[in-house]
Amino acid sequence: MIPNSARSRLPIAVAILVSALALAGAGRSIAQTTSQPTSQPTTASPRCRDLRDAMDRDEKSHAWTQLLADAKSFDHDCAGTNPILKGGALLSIGLAQVRTGHFDDALAAAKQCEALPGNQAYAIDCRMIEAWALDGLGRISEEKVVLIAILDALPSKGSSKIRKSVGAELAAIDPDAAKAHSHRSRGRGHDDDASPDARYYGTGFVVTADGQIVTNWHVVAECGTYWTSDGMKLSLVKSDKVRDLALLKSGQAATQVAGLRGDGPKVGEAIVVYGYPLPGLLASSGVVTTGIVSAPAGIADQANRVQISAPIQPGNSGGPVLDAEGRVIGVVVARLSDAAMTKATGQVPQNVNFAIPEGELLGFLKEAGVAPAPAPEGAKKEVSDIAAGARGFVEQIVCSPQAVVAADSPPR
16 A cells, blocks of 8 residues: 555656657746667557557546556557657556555666666656655655755756655655755755746637637646736636646637637648747747648657647747638647757757647637637638738737646636
């Protein structure tokens, strides 16, 4: 059995196969990989895609025994020597083993994960599995050493949420050590993302006549108050961490509403992205970029993403992906980290960015009881005309973390 202390502190899920991404809106990068060359991901086969999807379902439904079986199969059949794929598999194996009380096996999986060549991307996650396994084994002094090492390894910027979580783990076993480390961290200049003075920026677009706005979950996830750049207050209606979508409402009637095409993005079609990247540096009136839909899936064939070539930057997250007639076919969500991929492969990725396809957006809005405006087929437009139209329904989203927002929180 899992000790009560460990059971209360275990995660619900561990992110799989996405460590090379950098969130475009929040501007936070996921841990970088090293310069070791890697084999190509091997998840293109139907069996590997099915295994990956099964692992996602297993985690969501807390089917830990099945997750262990599926993760071992994925590790054996699909991961190869790719550190991202193998690290994700080992993390799922370790999580399942901790959840089922096999702490010695979980510790071995964590150690194997930590020993992967070029595995900086999963270093912190591997060590957390190690800490939970040690907790389950009652080796508290060793767990404390691991937790302190994790805190020391966290970057000084953009890590306060993780730092607080790990600090709480440490405080549960040694309050004095946690307090001492907290003082040292402040002395080293670590930031506090949850400061009431912090501001996060993203993009959103109006989808209903009564002023409901779609953006990304990660744009507003750490916030308690929300507004547009022109000062219009917003409330949170619904959020979905898995889809990375959130719905905000202004309480004011909209003068212009985005139209959704209805049949989703098609590989090779031309697209336009409109948003508010790098606030304070780029144009405050909005920035337009163009590209194509490059692939029908995300990293490792992630089914709820599409790859796009239109350039995006921090602040673009939550903005619309528009077709050649100015209709919404997706939502900007992330970009591939240049630094991470350069270290991992020696190559600088060229415009490898990602969007949430329209089907996911429609499913989210249906769950929220929202019927978005359909956009009838019309003539193709010039990019300048598409951008001019987008200005009427695209908003810059600003929020402040005066209170932490959980997924599916009620309006504030």
